[in-house]
Amino acid sequence: MSLQIIRPGLLTSIQDTGRYGYQKIGVLVSGAMDVYSMRIANILVGNDENEGTLEITLLGPTIEFTADTLIAVTGGDFQPIIDGMPVPYMRPVAVKAGAIMKFGSCHTGCRAYIAVAGGFDITAVMGSKSTYMRAGIGGFKGRALQKGDSLNTGSPNPFGQQMLFHLLSRGAQSFAEARWYIGKTHVSAESLHKPIRVTAGLHYKYFDQQSKYSFFSSDYIITNNADRMGYRLKGDSLKTEKPLEIISEAIGLGTIQVPPQGMPIILMADHQSVAGYPVIAQAIAVDAARIAQMKPNDHIHFKLISNEESERLFIEMEKYMENIKIAVNAKLQN
Amino acid sequence: MDKTSYIIRPLGETGLIVTFGDQISPQIHKKVKNLADYIEKHSFSGFYEYVISYTSVAVFYNPFIIKNENAAKDKTAYKIVSEIIESYITAASRLPQPQPHTVEIPVCYGGDYGPDISFVADHNKLAVDEVIEIHSQNTYLVYMIGFCPGFPYLGGMDERIATPRRAEPRLSIPAGSIGIAGKQTGGYPISTPGGWQLIGRTPIDLFRPDSLTPSLLHSGDMVKFISISPEKYQQLKGDKS
Numbered sequence: 001m002s003l004q005i006i007r008p009g010l011l012t013s014i015q016d017t018g019r020y021g022y023q024k025i026g027v028l029v030s031g032a033m034d035v036y037s038m039r040i041a042n043i044l045v046g047n048d049e050n051e052g053t054l055e056i057t058l059l060g061p062t063i064e065f066t067a068d069t070l071i072a073v074t075g076g077d078f079q080p081i082i083d084g085m086p087v088p089y090m091r092p093v094a095v096k097a098g099a100i101m102k103f104g105s106c107h108t109g110c111r112a113y114i115a116v117a118g119g120f121d122i123t124a125v126m127g128s129k130s131t132y133m134r135a136g137i138g139g140f141k142g143r144a145l146q147k148g149d150s151l152n153t154g155s156p157n158p159f160g161q162q163m164l165f166h167l168l169s170r171g172a173q174s175f176a177e178a179r180w181y182i183g184k185t186h187v188s189a190e191s192l193h194k195p196i197r198v199t200a201g202l203h204y205k206y207f208d209q210q211s212k213y214s215f216f217s218s219d220y221i222i223t224n225n226a227d228r229m230g231y232r233l234k235g236d237s238l239k240t241e242k243p244l245e246i247i248s249e250a251i252g253l254g255t256i257q258v259p260p261q262g263m264p265i266i267l268m269a270d271h272q273s274v275a276g277y278p279v280i281a282q283a284i285a286v287d288a289a290r291i292a293q294m295k296p297n298d299h300i301h302f303k304l305i306s307n308e309e310s311e312r313l314f315i316e317m318e319k320y321m322e323n324i325k326i327a328v329n330a331k332l333q334n
Numbered sequence: 335m336d337k338t339s340y341i342i343r344p345l346g347e348t349g350l351i352v353t354f355g356d357q358i359s360p361q362i363h364k365k366v367k368n369l370a371d372y373i374e375k376h377s378f379s380g381f382y383e384y385v386i387s388y389t390s391v392a393v394f395y396n397p398f399i400i401k402n403e404n405a406a407k408d409k410t411a412y413k414i415v416s417e418i419i420e421s422y423i424t425a426a427s428r429l430p431q432p433q434p435h436t437v438e439i440p441v442c443y444g445g446d447y448g449p450d451i452s453f454v455a456d457h458n459k460l461a462v463d464e465v466i467e468i469h470s471q472n473t474y475l476v477y478m479i480g481f482c483p484g485f486p487y488l489g490g491m492d493e494r495i496a497t498p499r500r501a502e503p504r505l506s507i508p509a510g511s512i513g514i515a516g517k518q519t520g521g522y523p524i525s526t527p528g529g530w531q532l533i534g535r536t537p538i539d540l541f542r543p544d545s546l547t548p549s550l551l552h553s554g555d556m557v558k559f560i561s562i563s564p565e566k567y568q569q570l571k572g573d574k575s
Contacts, residue, residue, distance in 0.1 A: 020382045020383045020394075021382070021383045022383075022548070023383055023385045023480075024370070024383070024384060024385060024386055024478075024479060024552075024553065025479045025483065025484060025541075025548060025549035025552065026479045026480050026481060026482055026483045026484055026485050026523075026541075026549070027483045027548070125543055125544065126543070126548065134482075135482060135483050135524060135543075136524075137483070137543045199344070199346060199347070202343060202345070202351070247356065247357075247358060247387070247388045247389050248387055248388065248480075249351065249353070249387040249388075249389065249390050249392070250345065250349075250351055250385040250387055250390065250392030251345075252345055252346050252348065252349050252392075252394065253346075253348075254346060255345075255346070272480065272481065273385050273480050274385065274387045274478065274480045282345065282346040283346075284346065284347060285346065285347060285348055307344050307347065307410075307412060308410055310346065310347040311347040311397050311410055311411055311412060313347075314347045314348070314397050314398065315397060315398050315401060315411075318396075318398035319398075
């Protein structure tokens with residue numbers, strides 16, 4: 001059983017929740033940019049949340065399925081079709097052997113996730129299937145997918161298997177989808193227009209008054225330099241009151257640093273482990289997933305919240321993810 | 335180590351950072367390394383990983399798991415983890431200091447392996463042999479690993495061989511290259527672009543992704559460079575493959 005890559009799209013790679021425990025030897029975390037969408041895709045097909053998925057970017061791939069396969073697509077809207085029929089998001093979909101699935105360009109959001117029941121049959125490197133492309137580590141041969149690649153899939157768990165049979169028993173021509181789906185998503189035009197919530201960064205207090213004001217009152221625009229490593233923004237210039245001598249220290253997903261030219265950079269999944277620029281703010285994890293769905297020329301408005309509030313929002317999101325898991329498992333198991 | 339010698343600050347809602355000082359020094363590094371070693375041996379539920387830098391240790395965690403596993407409902411996960419780390423710092427300070435692990439790295443200096451060695455010599459008004467002698471006589475402290483997998487930030491280079499970076503960075507530096515940038519020296523584990531002055535190359539792998547210990551070097555190790563001949567380089571390179 002495998003997925004044949006007929007067209008790879010702009011940037012398609014295998015990503016899971018990330019490679020933890022190796023930043024101390026210089027190995028980045030990597031992992032899905034929008035980790036919530038990625039985890040939901042896995043949950044929908046009965047996988048472990050941490051299984052590798054395909055992360056697709058801006059322009060999607062064309063994929064042929066060599067066997068009957070249960071899949072789920074989540075995240076940015078690429079309007080995928082099989083035999084001219086739109087394939088719905090956020091639910092299990094049984095795809096028949098021989099079907100060819102084409103993803104277009106991204107209408108809402110920037111990245112989508114494709115999970116297959118049973119996951120991808122590749123060896124985890126340092127505990128993760130994520131692709132760390134610059135170092136050629138993990139994923140499929142350490143790189144983005146190319147035309148002609150053949151990705152073997154693993155065996156679905158009994159519930160995934162059962163759902164696959166159940167959906168195919170309806171006698172569909174090339175695919176059949178579950179009638180139920182998850183309705184709520186952070187990948188909508190409305191959600192992506194809301195402010196990005198941040199907490200104060202390690203060096204926030206050293207920025208001058210004008211910079212602190214500008215950062216939260218004006219919009220920042222995502223430039224074309226926006227990739228898995230980070231998003232360079234443009235807008236009102238930011239500076240510290242006095243030049244800071246910073247000894248490189250740890251940064252994280254969503255850290256917003258300001259190099260000497262004054263334009264902020266938001267660090268994303270492939271960020272370095274340590275950096276030496278002043279950090280004005282830290283995007284909260286829940287909103288880093290929304291940043292991952294934004295693209296060049298999109299506007300970002302930042303909103304300051306407290307550390308307690310950001311922790312509360314993180315926990316609230318995890319409770320929501322648990323509820324999704326319980327609800328989906330109940331559906332898969334009956 | 336007294337309580338006032340560090341500060342703890344949040345790094346978003348999934349991390350915190352413990353800073354032991356504002357100088358790059360072996361003394362501060364020892365405190366950093368002690369805490370990191372203690373965390374390594376005393377992982378806790380909800381802990382993801384730690385990151386070592388010159389003066390600090392960052393600890394990353396999952397606040398949802400931390401809160402679930404702790405009875406004190408009124409405490410934030412940040413507060414819970416801060417208290418754990420404070421107790422670790424106290425406990426770590428009572429442990430005897432382990433002897434650092436010294437790693438010998440064979441280097442073939444000059445020639446095709448170190449095309450910039452004459453530049454380094456000329457810049458410092460030294461003979462090439464003197465550059466080799468100075469570079470291979472010191473023992474270097476690995477402050478941290480970063481930038482790319484297995485890349486060591488080394489301290490302890492003799493300033494007599496300090497040399498600015500190249501005006502034109504190379505588009506690709508071969509894996510194993512040993513170089514100098516300003517007052518720093520280090521080695522490239524993987525092929526990457528870079529502006530360091532290349533003075534030699536090691537035949538041994540600094541990073542092996544499929545190994546149980548992927549990085550040859552770790553924070554806190556001591557490094558000694560051993561000068562070898564081109565013949566020895568070929569021999570060691572051959573033994574490996």
